[in-house]
Amino acid sequence: xxxxxxxxxxxxxxxxxxxxxxxxxxxxxxxxxxxxxxxxxxxxxxxxxxxxxxxxxxxxxxxxxxxxxxxxx
Numbered sequence: 001x002x003x004x005x006x007x008x009x010x011x012x013x014x015x016x017x018x019x020x021x022x023x024x025x026x027x028x029x030x031x032x033x034x035x036x037x038x039x040x041x042x043x044x045x046x047x048x049x050x051x052x053x054x055x056x057x058x059x060x061x062x063x064x065x066x067x068x069x070x071x072x073x
Contacts, residue, residue, distance in 0.1 A: 042070070
């Protein structure tokens with residue numbers, strides 16, 4: 001991704017010839033990074049929860065928000 005953005009900057013500012021594909025490609029790659037990072041964080045339990053409510057719930061009641069979170073992710 002850094003290489004694509006570097007290519008775009010060099011072409012735009014040094015050769016006055018911007019590309020059509022570079023920024024869109026970088027945006028798509030960044031989206032893949034974000035989705036992968038979100039899944040990894042969810043796997044490791046790194047997401048922030050509403051601990052005020054979550055800690056007071058029983059184990060059975062905690063399963064529904066976890067299920068919905070995994071289902072929507």
